[in-house]
Amino acid sequence: MGRLPFIIAACIFIIAFDIYCFKAITAVFNKWKPNTKKIFSIAYWTYSSLLIIGVFCGIYLNLFLTLRAIILVAFFLTVACKLAMLPFLVLDDLRRLFLKIFRKKHIVKDQPISEAAPISRSEFLVKAGLVAAAVPLTSLSWGIISGAYDYQVRRVNLILPNLPKAFDGITMGQISDIHSGSFYNKTAVKGGVEMLLGEKPDFIFFTGDLVNNLTNEVRDYQDIFSKVKAPLGVYSSLGNHDYGDYYFGKESSPAKVKNLKDMVDVHKIMGYDLLMNENRRLKVDGEEIGILGIENWGMGRFPKYGKMELAVQNTDDLPVKLLLSHDPSHWRGEVLKKYPQIDAMFSGHTHGMQLGVRLKEMQWSPVQYIYKEWAGLYQEQKQQLYVNVGYGFLGYPGRVGILPEITIFTLKRA
Numbered sequence: 223m224g225r226l227p228f229i230i231a232a233c234i235f236i237i238a239f240d241i242y243c244f245k246a247i248t249a250v251f252n253k254w255k256p257n258t259k260k261i262f263s264i265a266y267w268t269y270s271s272l273l274i275i276g277v278f279c280g281i282y283l284n285l286f287l288t289l290r291a292i293i294l295v296a297f298f299l300t301v302a303c304k305l306a307m308l309p310f311l312v313l314d315d316l317r318r319l320f321l322k323i324f325r326k327k328h329i330v331k332d333q334p335i336s337e338a339a340p341i342s343r344s345e346f347l348v349k350a351g352l353v354a355a356a357v358p359l360t361s362l363s364w365g366i367i368s369g370a371y372d373y374q375v376r377r378v379n380l381i382l383p384n385l386p387k388a389f390d391g392i393t394m395g396q397i398s399d400i401h402s403g404s405f406y407n408k409t410a411v412k413g414g415v416e417m418l419l420g421e422k423p424d425f426i427f428f429t430g431d432l433v434n435n436l437t438n439e440v441r442d443y444q445d446i447f448s449k450v451k452a453p454l455g456v457y458s459s460l461g462n463h464d465y466g467d468y469y470f471g472k473e474s475s476p477a478k479v480k481n482l483k484d485m486v487d488v489h490k491i492m493g494y495d496l497l498m499n500e501n502r503r504l505k506v507d508g509e510e511i512g513i514l515g516i517e518n519w520g521m522g523r524f525p526k527y528g529k530m531e532l533a534v535q536n537t538d539d540l541p542v543k544l545l546l547s548h549d550p551s552h553w554r555g556e557v558l559k560k561y562p563q564i565d566a567m568f569s570g571h572t573h574g575m576q577l578g579v580r581l582k583e584m585q586w587s588p589v590q591y592i593y594k595e596w597a598g599l600y601q602e603q604k605q606q607l608y609v610n611v612g613y614g615f616l617g618y619p620g621r622v623g624i625l626p627e628i629t630i631f632t633l634k635r636a
Contacts, residue, residue, distance in 0.1 A: 233274050236301070240270045243304055246311045273297055310350050365576075366620035371410035373417050373626050378599055378608065380631045382565055384541040386509035389633050392454075395423035396629040398548070398570025399431040399461065399612030400447065403439030404619060412446050414613060418628050425454035425504065428494060429570045430461025430518065430548030434616060435469040437484040448492040454504060458494040459515040460485070461548040461571060462524050463616075472525075497546060499532040512540035514564070519556065520549035520571070528552065530561055537563070544568065550595045553607045566606040572596040574611035574624030587624055597624070 244266055248259065276293040380394075395418055405411055418426070428450070433439040440447070450456055464485050470478040489496040497515020504511050514537065519528030528547065537543055542565050545557065550569040557564050574580065574597045578587025589596050593609075600607045611627045 239304060243307060273300060365622035369621035369625055370615055370619060371407060373414040373628055375417060375628045375630060378629060378631050379634055380566060381634050381636060382542050383636060385633055385635045386541060388507040388509040389511060390635045392633045393423045394631040394633060395421060395426040396568055396610050397613045398429040398610040399573060399614055401431055401434050401614035401616045402443045403434035404615050405443060411443060415446055415449055421630050423452050423630060426450060426452045426456045427546055427568050428458040429546050429568050430459050431463045434463055436466060437481050437488055440488055444492060451493065456494045457513050457515060457546060458489055458496050459546040459548055460517050462518045462520060467525060499529040501533055501537055510540055511542040512537045513544050515546040518548050519552040521551035521555045524549055530556060534561065550593060550607060550609045553595060558602060558605060564605060568608050570610045570612055572609060576615055576618055576621045576624055578624045580624055
């Protein structure tokens with residue numbers, strides 16, 4: 223029930239926003255025939271009403287995932303388009319207000335006023351707003367059609383000076399942020415897994431967020447992700463969405479405890495070695511490196527379930543230590559300060575906000591104003607961090623510029 227006041231407030235805002243946009247559009251197209259205006263009004267308000275009802279149903283009812291995805295797509299695109307229109311509508315209202323004040327002060331009483339120019343300017347601004355609304359509609363729609371499952375393999379040479387000779391040249395795969403509750407195309411998801419397996423990595427990391435809220439979201443995709451195998455194992459960690467905090471709240475309850483137990487069981491069923499504040503020794507030809515994994519630890523509002531002091535126990539003799547930690551803010555928030563023995567950390571979480579530009583020479587996303595480390599490889603002194611922008615998606619069911627990622631690392635001594 224804690225979400226209900228926020229949802230109601232959001233709906234009130236959306237309705238007020240709808241009224242504002244509706245009045246602006248109908249004022250400009252005032253030459254429409256009565257029947258046309260009536261049909262437009264009915265269609266406009268029917269769509270808006272169904273969208274709000276759909277959002278409530280998607281949150282509180284156990285709808286099919288595909289139906290929930292459709293509702294989410296429609297809601298996201300509608301809001302994005304109207305927000306693109308908003309600056310033009312506000313500019314037109316400010317212009318009208320200025321003209322009204324100016325006329326009262328400077329126009330002679332009973333002097334006829336030509337309305338042609340103001341109406342023309344209003345029409346221009348509102349139509350410009352409609353054109354602007356088409357930009358996010360087009361780009362975001364294309365991001366849904368083309369970007370959501372356009373998996374990209376990124377290859378990274380990971381230099382680890384203390385790497386044992388037996389591990390020199392070994393390959394490691396990473397995927398992160400599956401968010402199986404958002405998927406609506408099994409064939410495409412399976413294709414991404416086949417791409418990963420086609421790279422034949424020696425071992426694989428999965429760095430958290432298997433679901434959006436509840437463990438049962440993965441049921442339709444469990445068999446697909448169970449196919450992720452590697453000769454030296456698949457190692458995983460939990461992300462902030464895997465605990466059920468966003469569904470049950472932060473307080474413990476029997477249902478929440480069971481949800482987390484089911485999450486742990488699913489990792490076992492899929493054959494993933496889930497590291498809950500613990501470590502493993504990876505051995506090749508008699509030589510070893512350490513794989514450490516902690517529960518979610520994030521700065522700010524994100525939960526700090528991770529316990530590094532447990533994860534590093536009995537690892538002092540290992541020449542290289544690789545850490546799975548879902549949230550990249552953990553690197554700067556704790557690892558760099560307290561754990562210099564960690565050679566490289568592997569994270570996800572940011573998704574690159576699923577929107578931006580990612581080229582060899584440069585990368586940009588709005589998420590960089592929130593996270594200093596948000597995509598790719600970072601290094602400070604002798605410690606490294608890699609942030610994978612995610613396999614799945616959350617919220618917006620697509621990607622523009624920041625495409626879903628499969629990372630293949632080649633471990634090298636120099």
